[in-house]
Every structure is written in structure tokens, then in C-alpha cells.
Amino acid sequence: MVEPSGDGTVGENIRTRVFRSSAEAADYAAGQIAQVIRSRQKEAGKCVLGLATGSTPVAVYRRLIHMHRQGELSFKNVVTFNLDEYYPMHPQAAQSYRRFMHEQLFDHVDIQPANIHIPDGSIAPEAVAEFCRRYEEQILAAGGLDIQLLGIGRSGHIGFNEPGSTAESRTRLITLDRITRLDAAGDFFGEEHVPRRAITMGVATILEASKIVLLAFGENKAAIVAQAVEGPAASQLPASYLQRHKNAEVVLDRAGAAELTRSKCPWRFGPVDWNPAAIRKAVIWLARTKQKAILKLTDEHYNEHGLQDLLADKGPAYRINLDVFRDLTPRVTGWPGGKPASAARPGDIRRARDEVFPKRVLVFSPHPDDDVISMGGTLIRLVDQGHEVHVAYQTSGNIAVFDSDAVRFTDFAADFNRLFGLDATAAAQLERQTEEFVRSKKPGEPDQPQLLKVKALIRRGECRAAAREIGMPVERLHFLDLPFYETGVITKNPPGPEDTAIVRALLEKIKPHQIYAAGDLTDPHGTHRVCLDILLTALRELEAEQWRRQCEVWLYRGAWQEWPPETVDMAIPISPQELLRKRSAIFKHQSQKDRAMFPGTDEREFWQRAEARNRGTAELFDTLGLAEYEAIEGFVRWTPTNEDLAL
Numbered sequence: 001m002v003e004p005s006g007d008g009t010v011g012e013n014i015r016t017r018v019f020r021s022s023a024e025a026a027d028y029a030a031g032q033i034a035q036v037i038r039s040r041q042k043e044a045g046k047c048v049l050g051l052a053t054g055s056t057p058v059a060v061y062r063r064l065i066h067m068h069r070q071g072e073l074s075f076k077n078v079v080t081f082n083l084d085e086y087y088p089m090h091p092q093a094a095q096s097y098r099r100f101m102h103e104q105l106f107d108h109v110d111i112q113p114a115n116i117h118i119p120d121g122s123i124a125p126e127a128v129a130e131f132c133r134r135y136e137e138q139i140l141a142a143g144g145l146d147i148q149l150l151g152i153g154r155s156g157h158i159g160f161n162e163p164g165s166t167a168e169s170r171t172r173l174i175t176l177d178r179i180t181r182l183d184a185a186g187d188f189f190g191e192e193h194v195p196r197r198a199i200t201m202g203v204a205t206i207l208e209a210s211k212i213v214l215l216a217f218g219e220n221k222a223a224i225v226a227q228a229v230e231g232p233a234a235s236q237l238p239a240s241y242l243q244r245h246k247n248a249e250v251v252l253d254r255a256g257a258a259e260l261t262r263s264k265c266p267w268r269f270g271p272v273d274w275n276p277a278a279i280r281k282a283v284i285w286l287a288r289t290k291q292k293a294i295l296k297l298t299d300e301h302y303n304e305h306g307l308q309d310l311l312a313d314k315g316p317a318y319r320i321n322l323d324v325f326r327d328l329t330p331r332v333t334g335w336p337g338g339k340p341a342s343a344a345r346p347g348d349i350r351r352a353r354d355e356v357f358p359k360r361v362l363v364f365s366p367h368p369d370d371d372v373i374s375m376g377g378t379l380i381r382l383v384d385q386g387h388e389v390h391v392a393y394q395t396s397g398n399i400a401v402f403d404s405d406a407v408r409f410t411d412f413a414a415d416f417n418r419l420f421g422l423d424a425t426a427a428a429q430l431e432r433q434t435e436e437f438v439r440s441k442k443p444g445e446p447d448q449p450q451l452l453k454v455k456a457l458i459r460r461g462e463c464r465a466a467a468r469e470i471g472m473p474v475e476r477l478h479f480l481d482l483p484f485y486e487t488g489v490i491t492k493n494p495p496g497p498e499d500t501a502i503v504r505a506l507l508e509k510i511k512p513h514q515i516y517a518a519g520d521l522t523d524p525h526g527t528h529r530v531c532l533d534i535l536l537t538a539l540r541e542l543e544a545e546q547w548r549r550q551c552e553v554w555l556y557r558g559a560w561q562e563w564p565p566e567t568v569d570m571a572i573p574i575s576p577q578e579l580l581r582k583r584s585a586i587f588k589h590q591s592q593k594d595r596a597m598f599p600g601t602d603e604r605e606f607w608q609r610a611e612a613r614n615r616g617t618a619e620l621f622d623t624l625g626l627a628e629y630e631a632i633e634g635f636v637r638w639t640p641t642n643e644d645l646a647l
Contacts, residue, residue, distance in 0.1 A: 011230040011261055013243040014250050018262070022217040022253040026059035029149065029213050029251055033064060034073050036147045036211070041077055048139070049080045050148035050206070051105075052159075053097045055526055056215045057149055061105040062494070068109045075111040079142045081135075082118040083150070083159040084200040087128070087173060089121030094446060094489055095187050096121065103491070119171075119199040128199065132171040136205065145209035152216050155179040156224050156237035160200035163236045167244070169202035182603070189399075193443035203241050212248040214239065216256040219561050225252065226259035258564075268306055274313050276327065281566040282310055283324040284624065293625030294321050294328075328626060332571045336378050336554075336635075337361060337387045337514060353550070358387045359513035362506070366518050366531040368397040368459040369589040372466050373606045374558030375516060376582035377574035377614070378633050380470050390510055392478040393463060394503075394531045395485040399447070401455035401591045403438040409458055410434045430454075446488045456481070458591055465588035470581060478506055484530060492527070495534050504538040511547040515539075519555030519563075519636060528560075536638075553638040560602075562613045563634045565620055574614060574631040583607050 019025040033049065040047035051057070067073035082097060091098045098118045106116055117138055123131055139145065150158050155177045161169060162177040175197055176184075185191035206212065216225045228239035229250055242248040257263050264285065272278055287294050290301055295318075302311040302320075314320050330351075335343075338354035361382055365371035371379060371391050382389050410431045417427040430450065437448055447455070464474045480502050484495040517535050518528045532555075542548045554570065557563050574582065586607040587593060594605065602609055614631035622628040 013231075013233075013240075014229050014245075014248055016229055016250040016252065016257075016260070018252050018254060018257040018260075020254060022059065022255075025215065025217065025251050025253050027063060029057075029215055030060045030063035030067070032211070032213055033060070033147060033149070034067055037073060037075070037078060040146065041074070045077070046143060047078050048142045048144060048146045049078060050145040050201070050209055051080050051082050051101065052149045052151050052215075053082065053084070053100050054151050056151040056217055058104055060149065060215070065105065065108045073109075075109040078111055079115040080106075080111070080117060081139055081142075081145065081201070083206075084198050085119035085121040086195040087119075087121045087197045087199050089195060091120070091122055094491075100491075121195075121199065128173050132173070132199065135171045135201075139205065145205075147211040147213065148206055148209035150206070150212060150214040150239075150242075152214060152221060152224060152228065152239045153177075153180055154183055154220070154224055156228060156239050158203070158206060158214070158239050158242075160198040161203050161206075161238040163238065165203050165238045166235055167207070167241050168204050170205055171199070171201050173197055173199055188443065190443075203238055207241060207245055210247065212242060212245055214242060214248070214250045215252075216250065217253045219255045219258055221256050222258040222260075225250065225256055226261075229260065265306065267309065272309065274310055277566070279310065279314065279320065280324050280327060282307055283320060284566045287624055288620075291623070293623065294325050295625050297321050325625065328621075328624070331569060332573065332621065332626060332632070334381065334573055335385065336570065336572050337382050337385060353513065353552070356513055358385075360510055361387050361389045361514045361516070362510050362512035363389065363391045364503075364515065364517040364531065364535055365391055365393050366528045367395060367400070368393050368463050369466070369586065369592055369606065370518055370520075370528075372470070372582065372585040372589070373610050374518065374520060375556040375572075375633055375635075376470070376585050376610070377578050377631065378516075378556075378572045378635075379472070379585075380578050380581055381572060383471050388476070389472055390476045390478060390512070391463075391467070391472070392480055392503075392506055393460075394480050394482050394534070395527060396452075396456035396479070396481050397459045398452045398455040398486075399488065401458050403441065403447075403451075405458060405591050406451055406454045407435055407438055410454055449488070452486075452488050455591075459589075462589040462591060466585040469585040469588055480506065482531070482534065484534075485527065492530070495530050499534045500537045500541070503534055504541060507538055507542060507548075508545075511545075512551055513547075515551060515553045516556055516635070517553065517638075518557070519638070520557040520560045554635040555638050556633065556635055558610050558613055558633065562617060563636055565617070565624070565634075567636050568617075568634040569637040570635040571617070571621065572633045572635070573618070573627075573629040574633060576630045579611065579614070579631050583611065586610065 017028065019028060037047045064073065068075065082101060085097045086095065089096050093099065101118060119135065120131060152158060155163055157180060160174055160176065162174060162180065181194040182191055184194045188194045227237055231237065231240060233240040233243045262269055266272055267282065283294060286297060286301060286305055286307060289305060290297065297317055299311060299315065299317045302308065302317055311317060337359045338351060338357055340357040363371050363379065379389065414427040414431040418424040434451055434454065437451060460479055463477055467474050467477055482499045482502060484493045484499050487493060517532055519532065520528050539548065592606060614633055617632040617634055618629045621632060
């Protein structure tokens with residue numbers, strides 16, 4: 001389902017399509033590429049594709065592979081030119097874009113090897129300039145790019161054309177922006193290992209393509225997308241140069257479009273169906289814009305900010321304000337699992353299924369610390385209020401442990417075994433092997449299996465320590481180690497039936513009344529998104545079960561982003577004491593303390609991010625005129641009717 005394309009009328013300077021989900025957006029982009037390939041095949045000519053790397057286009061490549069396997073698409077007439085490559089970079093290194101393209105596309109289709117062109121990160125420095133000149137000549141000799149697929153970096157780069165790149169730039173060696181290197185740090189197991197340079201197609205080369213499709217998914221891309229689409233074209237934001245192209249298109253999911261005017265203020269586009277959700281969004285936006293409590297908004301405020309239709313349909317202002325205020329008030333509750341009759345007071349707002357008490361609660365945590373980071377305060381409430389709380393850690397998180405921590409723990413194990421007369425010889429051998437491997441390990445090299453096991457054990461121990469901190473029995477922790485994750489490298493396998501079967505078995509065993517899962521889909525490596533998809537697949541398979549029909553599913557955020565206030569269905573206040581307990585639980589994940597292996601785009605520690613977001617949510621609710629709290633954790637209730645929140 002596609003929302004209206006941007007046509008330049010409300011500040012959109014590039015044709016823009018917004019899809020319900022990243023999956024639908026990837027389907028569309030793959031269809032555009034397939035259409036060009038087939039068109040050239042009918043003409044008995046070559047199809048020249050410009051291709052991109054990174055996590056965003058992977059779904060596009062998987063759809064193209066599926067078309068090929070179904071006999072719907074051949075690549076025999078296709079010639080490809082990739083945008084870029086790190087420099088220096090060995091072609092077979094784990095982070096090599098050449099290796100990436102073969103693993104994600106070329107090895108699965110019938111493309112001719114001679115038709116594949118990727119910048120060579122292994123050539124000598126003195127040969128780079130000549131290589132770049134030849135790359136341009138090869139594109140021209142092939143007939144020019146028929147369609148160019150792009151992503152967009154947080155710095156606004158396309159390819160590796162960083163801020164300052166001119167519209168006349170050609171294929172060349174460039175120095176990477178620090179933001180780009182920081183974003184790539186996870187792939188290289190630390191920012192210090194990220195190459196400082198790269199070979200990239202130039203802006204002029206890209207703009208000469210007959211058609212351009214730029215993909216951007218997730219809230220972390222929303223701000224830069226809005227600048228590129230709605231702001232002026234400028235060298236400080238290379239993606240904005242696409243405004244000059246007659247056949248460029250920006251393809252987004254709803255999260256990637258969140259900062260566009262059409263998403264923030266849809267009433268500026270035309271008539272709006274003023275349903276309760278749309279009214280709530282508009283009123284909260286107006287209150288935040290005017291920095292006033294909801295109940296202080298006036299008719300003039302509505303009129304002055306383009307909300308005349310809302311005022312005419314549902315006004316006067318005070319009636320609208322009161323309806324929204326009354327809608328928001330019961331969403332704030334200190335009883336996430338429901339309030340038992342014994343604790344009820346006169347005038348309390350009762351919620352559905354409050355009569356079931358205590359409840360069986362199952363919290364799904366994609367990584368071993370997402371539970372306490374994102375909903376630690378709510379976990380404390382659930383445990384303190386007497387519910388049977390279980391936590392399922394969907395992945396081992398082993399690749400996020402530093403080598404030095406693994407060496408320290410194997411050293412401890414050797415001393416421990418010697419002290420207590422256990423198998424000291426085997427422990428000492430493991431200690432030596434670990435130290436030798438770490439000492440000789442190259443930057444970005446995958447760990448050996450036994451080292452990954454040690455790192456997984458470290459993270460399990462941290463989970464148990466955090467559980468004890470919040471008063472939760474450790475026997476209610478479940479370590480699922482879903483197979484899709486266990487590759488030992490950043491690139492994961494596609495999720496499969498075995499992943500779903502593991503989650504389904506746990507659901508059938510516990511039969512929870514409430515499920516909490518991560519809806520924090522800005523995780524830079526997509527693990528949150530994959531884990532949520534696996535859970536929802538398992539839940540669909542269990543739809544006929546009676547317990548499933550009565551089970552509430554709540555989505556949390558916090559490690560990477562926060563829910564917009566208009567979407568929050570349940571807001572759990574966190575007291576100052578509970579916030580300190582939450583912090584202490586996060587601190588138990590010592591391998592992620594001080595410096596995490598994969599910090600993402602936010603350089604603060606996870607506990608700092610979580611507290612800032614929780615306090616920020618509380619301050620926002622206070623600004624809107626609701627009760628003032630120290631901190632708040634927000635949740636959205638998932639149902640099949642709002643499934644796009646999870647896509």
C-alpha cells in the first residue's frame with residue numbers, strides 16, 4: 001500500500017513514495033529493477049545496474065534472487081557497477097563490499113562474472129587514480145547506468161560522497177566523515193579499525209544514471225531524509241543533489257518518512273479523516289509547537305497552525321482539548337500487569353483483564369540487555385507487584401563482547417579450577433588458546449567457536465546478575481540462542497522455521513497473559529527487527545490457542561529510540577528509586593559498560609540514553625498537562641490491525 005507520492009507541493013523537491021513497511025518498499029524497488037532488466041532483454045540489449053551495499057538494499061537483493069529462482073528473471077544480460085569500497089580492503093575480508101555483493105546477490109543469480117564491476121580496495125596507492133579513471137570509462141563503454149540504487153548515510157552521503165562533495169565529482173579516493181566511520185564501527189568491531197578512506201563513484205556519475213532509486217528505512221534515517229527531500233540542494237548534503245535529477249525517486253517506509261511534512265502535518269496536504277488517532281496526533285503536535293499544555297490551547301492556536309478543518313469539524317478548541325486529555329490520562333498507569341481488586345481504590349480506572357492476577361508475563365529481549373535498558377523500570381514493577389515474570393533472551397549477543405573480557409574470564413576459569421582441584425589442565429589449555437588467538441587476531445577477523453562460547457557465557461552471567469538486582473528468580477530466564485544469529489560475524493543468516501519453532505515452544509510452555517517485545521527497530525544491524533518478526537510469526541501460528549486470544553502483546557523501545565507520545569498506549573511512571581534500581585541492573589551488563597562494541601549512532605552509554613529518554617518522556621507528558629513524574633517508559637499495544645508498527 002503506497003501513500004501519495006510527493007509532487008513538490010508541500011516542500012518535497014524529489015518524487016517520494018512512502019510504503020507501509022520496509023518489506024513493501026523493498027518489493028517496489030526490486031520491481032523497478034526487474035522491470036528495467038526485462039525491458040532491456042526485450043530489446044536484446046544490456047541492462048546496466050548501479051548497485052549499493054549496506055543493510056538497506058539486502059531485502060531488495062533477496063527479492064531479486066527469489067524472482068530468479070522462480071524463473072521470472074535472468075541476469076545474463078546484466079552489467080553491474082557498485083558504488084564504492086573501503087580503502088584499503090582485501091577482497092575477501094569480512095567487511096569487503098566485493099564479498100558482500102557476492103554473498104548477497106551475485107552467487108545466487110546467473111550473472112556473468114565478467115559483467116561485475118566493484119571498486120578494488122586492494123590496489124596500490126599509486127594505481128588508484130588510474131583505476132578510477134578506467135572505472136568511469138567502463139561505465140561509459142557499457143552505455144551508462146540504466147538505474148542506480150542508493151542508500152543514504154547519516155551524514156547525507158550517497159555512495160561515499162561525503163559532505164562537501166561537488167555535483168561535478170567523479171569516481172575517486174575520498175576520506176570518510178567521522179559520522180560514517182562511527183556508523184560502520186560495528187562492522188569492524190570498533191571505530192579504530194574502520195578504514196579512513198574509500199573509493200566511490202562521484203555525484204556526477206550517479207546523476208548521469210537514467211533512473212535513480214534511493215532507499216531509506218527506519219527512524220534513524222528520517223531526519224536526514226527530510227533535509228534531503230525538503231531542504232535546498234547543497235554540497236553539505238550530497239543526497240540533496242538528487243533534486244536536480246528528472247527521474248529520481250526516494251522510497252521510504254513510514255519510519256523513514258517520519259520527519260517529512262506529510263507525516264508530521266498531514267493536514268497540510270489536504271482533507272484528513274479526523275479519527276481519534278489523527279486528532280490526538282494533531283493536538284499533541286500543536287501543544288508541543290506552542291509549548292503549552294493541551295487544556296490551554298485556544299481556537300486561535302488551531303487556526304494559526306493550519307488546523308481549521310479540525311476546529312470546524314470537532315470544535316470548539318476546549319472540547320477537542322478535553323477529549324484528547326481524557327484519552328491520554330488513563331494511558332498512564334503504575335500497574336503494567338493490571339491492578340488487583342485488593343489494591344483498587346474508589347475512582348480507579350479498571351482495565352481489561354485486571355481480574356487475572358497475578359499474570360504470567362514473558363518479556364522477549366533481542367540482545368542480553370535490551371530488557372533492562374528498555375523496560376527495566378516496568379520489569380521492577382511487574383516483579384514487585386507479584387507477577388510470574390519470565391525473560392527470553394533471543395540471541396547470545398556473543399559478538400558484542402570485547403576480546404579482553406574473554407581473556408579475563410578464561411584466566412579466571414583457569415585459576416578457579418586450579419584453586420578447587422578441578423580439571424586445571426583443560427582450563428589452562430583454553431586460557432592459552434584464547435590468548436594466542438586474540439594476540440594474533442586481525443582487526444575484524446571472526447572469532448573461533450570456543451571464543452564465541454566464552455563470550456556467550458559472559459553475557460549469560462550478566463543477565464543473571466541483572467535479574468537478581470531486580471529480584472527476579474534466575475530460573476525464569478530463558479536463553480534461546482536463535483540460530484539465525486549464530487554466525488560469529490555481523491552479517492546474520494535469514495531467519496528460518498527453526499527460529500520460529502524455538503520461540504513457539506517457549507510460548508506454548510509458558511502460555512503468557514502478557515508479552516513484551518522490542519519494537520525498537522532502529523537497531524543498526526536489524527536484530528531487533530528480525531527477532532520481532534520471528535515472534536510475530538510464532539504468534540500467528542498459535543492464533544487458535546485460547547491463551548493466545550487472551551494474551552496482550554506490548555512493544556517497548558528505549559535502547560535506540562522512543563515511541564512518539566501520540567502512539568503510546570501504556571505509560572509506566574518510574575520513581576526516582578526505581579530509576580536507580582534500573583540503572584544498577586543495566587550496570588550488571590559489565591561487558592557493555594563504559595564502552596559498547598556496537599554503540600550505534602548515539603555515543604552515550606546505554607544507561608545514559610535510557611534515563612534521558614525516560615526522563616524526556618516524563619517531561620513531555622508533564623508539558624502536555626499530565627501528572628509530573630521522574631521518568632516514564634512507554635509501550636504500544638500490538639494487534640493485527642496495527643501490524644505495520646512491527647514491520
